[in-house]
Amino acid sequence: MLIKKVALQGVSLAWLALPLANAWYCPPPGPVLPAAKSPSTSPHIKEAIDDLFAALKLVSETWYPNTAISVAAKSLHEETPFISHHIYPIGGLNTSGVAAIDEETVYRVSSVSKLFPVLALLRLGVSLEDPVIKYLPELRSIRVAEAPDAITTVDWEHITIGMLASHMSGIAAEYAVDLAAVPFDLGPAFQALDEKSFPPCAVTGLNPETLPRCTRADFFRDFGVRHPVFAPGTAPVYSNIGIFLLSLVVEVVSKTPYDTFIQQNILGPLGMTNTTTGAAPDVSYGAIAVNHTSWGLDLGFENPSGGFYSNTKDLLAFGNAILEYKLLDPVTTRKWLSPVAFTDSSGVMVGYSWEIMRTKNITGDGRIIPANYKSGHLPGYQAALILVPDYDLVLTILVAGPLHEATESLLQHFGSRFIERMVPPLEQAAKDDALIRYGGIYSDPASNSTLRIELDHGPGLSLTELTVRGTNLLVDPFGKPARIRLYPSNLKTKGREAWRSITSTLTDEEVETIESGLIWEQGTCPTLGTLDRRGYGYKSLDEFIFELDASGSVKSLNYRALGVNFEKNQASPKTQQQEPTEDLVILLRALLVKLESK
CATH class of the missing domain: 3.40.710.10 (DD-peptidase/beta-lactamase superfamily)
Structure with missing residues (x-):
């Protein structure tokens, strides 16, 4: 039996974003991209390592x-x-x-x-x-x-x-660690104890002359x-x-x-x-x-x-x-x-x-x-x-x-500095790999459907274009754009990888307004409660499956819920650009002021 459907003008994936409940950049816990496969060859890693070694040498010779x-x-x-x-x-x-x-x-x-x-x-x-x-x-x-x-x-x-x-x-x-066993005068605040009032043993080497192991x-x-x-x-x-x-x-x-x-x-x-x-x-x-x-x-x-x-x-x-x-x-x-x-x-x-x-x-x-x-x-x-x-x-x-x-503070600082310096270049190396592997234009000419994946400075993959059967799914009926990002689900076979999407229609300003009224941090991140909430014919609207060829390269992206298989056509024309540094921003602003004054 066919189910009669009510036509909804301009239905889009913006519908997936639950009201007042989705801040931008709220990925699920876990990796947002597959890890870089050969980080040692990445120029980002090499530069970070050189900086770390130079700093470590200076710190060692100066303070340790x-x-x-x-x-x-x-x-x-x-x-x-x-x-x-x-x-x-x-x-x-x-x-x-x-x-x-x-x-x-x-x-x-x-x-x-x-x-x-x-x-x-x-x-x-x-x-x-x-x-x-x-x-x-x-x-x-x-x-x-x-x-x-x-x-x-x-x-x-x-x-x-x-x-x-x-x-x-x-x-x-x-x-065994008991001050009563230490052969030092602890002062008048500590009353003398008989030998039955503390452990009859200790860590050997701490005071081996008096207590056994x-x-x-x-x-x-x-x-x-x-x-x-x-x-x-x-x-x-x-x-x-x-x-x-x-x-x-x-x-x-x-x-x-x-x-x-x-x-x-x-x-x-x-x-x-x-x-x-x-x-x-x-x-x-x-x-x-x-x-x-x-x-x-x-x-x-x-x-x-x-x-x-x-x-x-x-x-x-x-x-x-x-x-x-x-x-x-x-x-x-x-x-x-x-x-x-x-x-x-x-x-x-x-x-x-x-x-x-x-x-x-x-x-x-x-x-x-x-x-x-x-x-x-x-x-x-x-x-x-x-x-x-x-x-x-x-x-x-x-x-x-x-x-x-050789203090605990030294270890904590070393650990912090290494994580702080190594994660950003590892992140960039993963983005470089993902741009080649996933980035690009995907299409299904028979159904007039097109999809574009880009890599930017946010987490995961950015879905910047999604047209299915001639309908743009990234704009709601009121003209408000939806922002969609894809994240790996850790569900994969030799020839397929399942990813999930997070959709938001909130602007950065709207997120800030909502957050300002909450007493808990990142309260507008409800990924826990929004994933897999919408389905169509038993198929989740936030599930996307990459199909791989025998070499492991991506050949298509299957959007099961809407019955479209997008073939990968070409590499993304958009490549990542480095964020301008604060000094560069200041320089550019000064240049603009100078040009406007002429």
Whole structure:
């Protein structure tokens, strides 16, 4: 039976834009274009790298003359790193270690170690929703020092594997780190305690003359005297103990010692031959500060939380394997890399052992760029493994030096500067690739239909012309233009790629007016609620499918909802132009004033 249709004069895709609900540049989370396939050949990347190296050399010689620094970066799409830069400090290092710094030089990577217990459990198929007592029922029997209640006793029954992995369990941060064990006078405010009032052990190397290394038995005997910090699921508390417990779960499930499991299932298969899980490598391989700092410091049962040693070569291989789905399937990997909870910082969220940094200040369109960041800090050592999935980028920074130089602040600043300088040229390289691959005029002469895709300074692909059966779909009945951008959906086969469109009829001025009346940032970005809202014959009006030939080149664009397949005719006549700099704008304005005065 045919359904009678009411003719609507001038129906357009502007109808997809819900009223007062669509700001310009509100892409869905994730990459807005496929990542550049050969960033090392991009002149934009090369220029940024030269600038970074020059700045790093100056900073090293001026403020960090006794600190070794290794920085490396790699694209998922290239075999070799496009950055591998190493600085031997002008002030020198301890002669027991390396005499030159390179990709093989070993550093302590401290809390980067925390990624491995979580990864191991995911590889073993353990659910993040499982209660920890399913695997460690002995936690129920941990001794408590006071009458058990919600304040004095950890609620182990409701703590899950995922809560421990994301620091959301609410349990205490430490066990062995206790000021009462430090052989220093803390002043009259601290009363003297007898030896039964603090842990009978410590991190070996901290005060080895008085206390032995902490063991698992020490933990299960005494940890219960520590009060919980929060109720489970309340707020994140960065806990070394939580990660240690996950390593015990690895042993229970795998029936293998933790170190052995990590070596056999992660380090070995990835060729991470210079990475160890707690035992210090031969000192001759290490970047050792003049005063030794924490090289060789044994963290005891907390080694899974911070005891690893590694180098840039191994960490790049590890990060690359994560993004290439060599360690976990794609769905599990994406879940592992996703945020779990907010922190006290609007720019930082916690994930399953990751810190997820978010910034919107480094691309021209101002969109949010997330980075999966895992940093580590021990006296004299700083380390970071950073993944930027939107650009298929792996970055690692390793630092070794005296305490006053090798600081957490140094690592944070280095990480910020590298992301800040590398993302814009990676963005430009992706645009250059996309212009060739997707940009151009597409048409279906039989139906009098034409479509044009251009690359500009916004995110994704700009759909600047869309005529179907002689009807312009980019203008509403009132003559107001619709702006449409296409974004990848991560749904693809060997010969097809599905993209989704975001449509807006609001002007920049209208967006600003609406935003000014809201107390939350970017409140006019409702992509969550507007995607896939309109359909026609079971086909979404915002779905576009690129058809590829045998070489992977785009041959057509299928608009399923309206039954049109646009063949790609030619490259886009419009190429990207660089945004004029502020100085250039001032110069042009001055020139115009001068011309008008003549």
